[in-house]
Amino acid sequence: MPKLIVAGPFAAPDHVLAGHPERPSRVTAAIAGVDDLMLDTDRIDLETRLATFEELAAVHDDAYLRELEAFCKAGGGKLDPDTYASPVSWDAAREAAGAGLAAVDALANGRGDFAFVVARPPGHHALPDRAMGFCLVNNVAVTAAALAAAGERVMIIDWDVHHGNGTQALFWDDDRVCYVSTHQDHFYPGTGALDETGGPNARGSTVNIPLPAGATGDVMARALDEVVAPVVARFGPTWMLVSAGYDAHRDDPLADLALSSGDFAHLASIVRAFVPSPGRLAFFLEGGYELDAVRASVAATAGALMGSDHAVQPATNGGPGAEAVSRARAVHVEPREHDLW
Amino acid sequence: MVKTIVVGVDGSLDSSRAVEWAYELAEQVGARVVAVHAVGLLEHEIGDPGGDHLRPRLSEWTAPLDQLPPDRVERRLVAGDPVGAIGAAVSECGADLVVVGTRGIGNRHGERLGSTSAHLAEQCACALVIVPRAG
Ligand SMILES: [Zn+2]
Secondary structure (H helix, E strand, C coil), X not given: CCCEEEEEEECCCCCCCCCCCCCCHHHHHHHHHHHCCCCHHXXXXXXXXXXXXXXXXXXXXXXXXXXXXXXXXXXXXXXXXXXXXXXXXXXXXXXXXXXHHHHHHHHHXXXXXXXXXXXXCXXXXXXXXXXXXXXXXXXXXXXXXXXXXXXXXXXXXXXXXXXXXXXXXXXXXXXXXXXEEEEECCCCCCCCCCCCCCCCCCCCCEEEEXXXXXXXXXXXXXXXXHHHHHHHHHHCCCEEEEEECCCCECCCCCXXXXXXXXXXXXXXXXXXXXXXXXXXXXXXXXXXXXXXXXXXXXXXXXXXXXXXXXXXXXXXXXXXXHHHHHHHHHHHCHHHCCCCC | CCCEEXXXXXXXXXXXXXXXXXXXXXXXXXXXXXXXXXXCCHHHHHCCXXXXXXXXXXXXXXXXXXHCCHHHEEEEEEECXXXXXHHHHHHHHCCCEXXXXXXXXXXCCCCXXXXXXXXXXXXXXXXXXXXXXXX
16 A cells, blocks of 8 residues: 655644635635544654754745744734735744655655645745735645755646646746646636746746636646646656645535636546656645535545545536647647757 | 826825825826725625726725826726735736725724735835825
8 A cells, every 4th residue: 555644734823814714714624534444553653853944945025934934933914915924834834845855855865655734824925025816825836846856857736726826937048957837727827828838948848738718627637648647758757746735626616617626636536647656756735715625635645645545526528728738739749859858 | 207107005194195195196297097996705795796886986085187188097996905006907907006005905903003004015016105294
């Protein structure tokens, strides 16, 4: 049996704003999804640590980090119309980022086959110099930067319904990290168009696959099979990180894709097959605001990794998006089929 | 000198002062005004994917601009955060001036200088006016 490393749960109960959907119970729901699998000795609950200032500064500006720490310690408040901080948020952000670093350390040391970082606040909208979209520190990027600095080639697959503009910006011109995103088209945060493919030193290492509202699980699976699989073959990652948001679920109140929890089992099994060698796959909780959907989808994801069929909702199909996948293939795959990376 | 003004709008009292200020300047110098509202992550909860439910509200928030000739007024809903949305509007419209309220449009409930205003002050490619709250 494979072993699942669980980094968390870090629900950050005092990083909270009344009525805000990015709330501690999201993490409680996600860890309940892991608990539902009853993995017993196949589950390793990891001791983690706070990320250091230097580790965060690998992706964020020093001035932003100092300002964020001071802002939190002065009582917090709104950082943009969507994003808040409380007095504990600085430590919560360091805890969430540190959990990712600890998870890949544990994987590198052979302690497990897959890792799931069950923490908040989420990270993929956080930019080098500012908080955005509920995110303070870019957790997956902190881990990717640490791996890249150690000579690894990292692929980040972001299946959150929103485009991870922060992660894209951080690795835009860095050919050691390939950022791949499926997301709802013409939607927050307004980035992630097909023609955003990376900077001059990293052309083709940003891969955006915008999908129309209503897209179902079969469309997401096609995107992974027909667009992402050739990119994986071309890029040759040594590590695979997943920005696992669950707001593409049909019940999520913040967006309009139409996936079921069962679809996430299928997506996870496709991603598992991309992994270059055992123990090089870590999932990071991003969005997902409907608690039952988060719980069932996390169970489906982790269940698929572990080879136990836990998907209770059937997979979905028949939604729009086949043409969007073809367009993405035309941009990201076909022109490069004969190129060497 | 000032041909195109971008004004950041969020429906707050601070932003309505910014709209008034932008209108008065535009009236005097014959400039065009582009009002920008950033459609945030939270706004989806109350509405539809295209943000069309926000259009009437944006018109309401920018009512003073109706006193200008229609071809000198544009209202935009842009997905994203205010700093990014205003920055994009500035480069797309070739704006000469950005006008925002004191707390910017990003910190309605905050207690310090709005993060939007502060970030725009650092990053804006053109002149920036931050309209004070009092007086
Ligand atoms: Zn999201």
